[in-house]
Amino acid sequence: MRNVQLRLVPARLAASLVPARPAPPPPASPGEVLAEAEALRVFLGGRPVLDGVDVRVRAGEVLALVGPNGAGKSTLLGALAADVPAAEGVVRVHGRPVSAWSAPELALRRAVLPQSASLSFPFPVEEVVRMGRAPWAGGDEAAEDDAVVADAMSRTEVTGFAGRPFSALSGGERARVALARVLAQRAPLLLLDEPTAALDLRHQELVLRLCRERARAGDAVVVVLHDLALAAAYADRVAVLRAGRVAADGPPAEVFAEELLSEVYDQPVEVLPHPRTGALLVLPRREP
Template structure:
């Protein structure tokens, strides 16, 4: 992807706690259905916000709206204190990096080139000199350095997911929007991805991540927003939001929430009926 080299307003450093992106009374329609209905949500610099909820709840739609990739039928989305529509494509790419659910490419680019694509928004700026460092650092963080010369389509699903995340990290935008980044990953790499989210937040970035694993959300997120039917039904610290009664109703599956024996983070366990003696 190419971006115009002139006329770009580069992002300025922000203090922890500054609102990086917010949705105000947002309604999004896909076809004849409202997938988001009057949603208010926001994420601040230095924070990891996890979006959780059942399939079809509106998690990916909210992420897409916060990215400026979905048009709102009503309400407003703001990034960096400005309505998302006021940013040009090049300026928006400097401010937010998006990881979609599926990572696909039409051509067999080698892995290193795929990661380097994340640096495209910085071409022609003073930060272009950081390209090599950013690419190498992102590949090391996601453990894909050994794959550098391999064609992207030849990778496994989990490898492609980590390469796509490396591209997002190399972009070095202050707002990261990640849609189910752990879906194709094994246990080790799921933990790796969420640790990276925490590291980016500690460095001052704002991170929004869609997750299905409530244990990961409880362990790594500063805040959890629970969506159901296109609305946010709870939003707050994991220990306050991840409650058995609420989750059982939202997921239409009985669950119980137990404190982790180390640290006390909520553990969400499905209630299962087992035949006696099995």
């Protein structure tokens, strides 16, 4: 049997061998590009899902990704989150290719809300929200965990069932808890995939108001939406996707044109001013 020699490492040297906790990003300037895709192509199952997509996400704005089913909205969001690999082109977060960031570094820079949230264990709601604070563990910011978690739960109106198991919640309640986790992460780039899909009217409005609040506070928010009226009301900019390409990109007042939307959705659409406020209304054209 070979002799094995154990060497004791001095505590100071041992501490130096522990990977340093990554530093959070500095505050972004208004209009700064926090994420971008250039000439992005993505294949899933051997099929092109995104084909030559260019998009930029800026601090201080809500960018809505809209388009019919299968247009590539969720895939584009996943690529911006570094969860979906690019076959061609490049995706950057905070000015660097996503491949250049480690997972802990990315977790301090972007927070992701998937379409559905599920957990294998019956964690209490408060613990699920607290998972959003994991990127800050070990730093001075961890002292703020309790306050940040409480604030995120209050804003998403889930404080009332903080102690209930996540698995016992309705679909809409789970969606709001998942959003609270994302808010608790306090990343400057929020990537939200259909956050209003399971919500009632009141909470759809709540979620989009929160998106706008985060953007006004200096964050960049990308949100996948099917409701064009919500996109028109809350987004600063809209990217309309069709068959894996960007058909239009700009402010809702410029992008939401009847001819374009009717063609993209293969459904007659009318765009009207609200009779009281003048705000943009986007409706399917229905025969009397």
